[in-house]
Amino acid sequence: MSVTDVRRRVTVLSVMAITLPPIALFGHSEDLIALGAMLYGLIAALEERPRAAGICLGVALSFQFLAFLAIPIALVLLKRWQWIQAVVPMAIVPLIVLVVPLSTEPSSTLRQLLHQQVFFDMGFISPTWYLDPGVGAFIRVVVALAAIPAAFVLARVLPRDRHASANIVLWTLALLFALRVCEPELLPYFLAPTLALVPVNASRGPWWRLAGAAVLAVWLNWWLHDPVQGRWFEWLFLIAQLGVLGWLGWPGTSLEPDGEKVTARKGSQPARRAGRARPGRSPRPLLR
Numbered sequence: 637m638s639v640t641d642v643r644r645r646v647t648v649l650s651v652m653a654i655t656l657p658p659i660a661l662f663g664h665s666e667d668l669i670a671l672g673a674m675l676y677g678l679i680a681a682l683e684e685r686p687r688a689a690g691i692c693l694g695v696a697l698s699f700q701f702l703a704f705l706a707i708p709i710a711l712v713l714l715k716r717w718q719w720i721q722a723v724v725p726m727a728i729v730p731l732i733v734l735v736v737p738l739s740t741e742p743s744s745t746l747r748q749l750l751h752q753q754v755f756f757d758m759g760f761i762s763p764t765w766y767l768d769p770g771v772g773a774f775i776r777v778v779v780a781l782a783a784i785p786a787a788f789v790l791a792r793v794l795p796r797d798r799h800a801s802a803n804i805v806l807w808t809l810a811l812l813f814a815l816r817v818c819e820p821e822l823l824p825y826f827l828a829p830t831l832a833l834v835p836v837n838a839s840r841g842p843w844w845r846l847a848g849a850a851v852l853a854v855w856l857n858w859w860l861h862d863p864v865q866g867r868w869f870e871w872l873f874l875i876a877q878l879g880v881l882g883w884l885g886w887p888g889t890s891l892e893p894d895g896e897k898v899t900a901r902k903g904s905q906p907a908r909r910a911g912r913a914r915p916g917r918s919p920r921p922l923l924r
């Protein structure tokens with residue numbers, strides 16, 4: 637994304653402040669591993685390396701089911717004839733991980749995969765808890781399936797410039813993870829991917845957006861540790877803050893290093909100029 641110097645330092649420090657406390661307090665470091673593998677998979681897809689994208693996303697799926705959020709997006713970034721090269725490792729790697737539990741405890745493994753029961757824990761519940769604690773599995777499926785229409789929209793709006801495309805892809809992924817705010821049991825680390833991705837996404841925009849996104853994300857990371865306890869006001873206030881955070885990270889205001897704005901509409905004049913100015917393949921990683 638061509639983010640360097642002070643902007644990168646501010647972004648890295650803010651992301652560390654978001655990702656490390658939930659892991660230290662609640663465990664579940666596999667979520668962070670899955671998020672990192674998802675980003676590497678999207679890098680490979682942006683660089684049109686289907687096998688690498690498939691392996692990375694397969695590793696992500698092995699650690700976290702919601703890594704599916706990145707799969708439709710990755711397929712949009714690849715050519716259609718490259719899909720089979722990406723999909724095969726996406727399926728094989730998680731199946732290798734599941735060989736042992738499926739062979740020893742098949743019924744328990746399938747029950748955990750298909751219908752996880754959500755239990756009350758320290759008051760970290762949203763108003764959807766009162767529908768049914770078991771609704772969590774349904775909500776996770778809905779969140780995962782939301783990635784499919786999101787990928788169709790991305791296919792229509794992504795510009796030719798890959799740096800600008802990376803910006804839009806990150807914002808979309810953060811938005812999809814933010815839908816977990818509807819989980820019946822809203823543990824603080826559930827929204828950590830959104831809080832971590834938005835400052836990265838805002839790092840290419842004006843300084844006030846980067847600073848605002850970093851401060852608000854760190855604040856929300858702390859504020860989420862105060863149990864919502866199913867109260868509507870606190871939950872709606874959380875959603876409003878997430879809306880402001882998404883606005884601060886909106887990629888429509890991102891700037892190229894030379895100061896030229898890149899719009900998110902394919903075929904627009906700025907996007908065509910940026911596409912001609914960039915080589916077909918970048919020697920450096922697009923996402924850091």
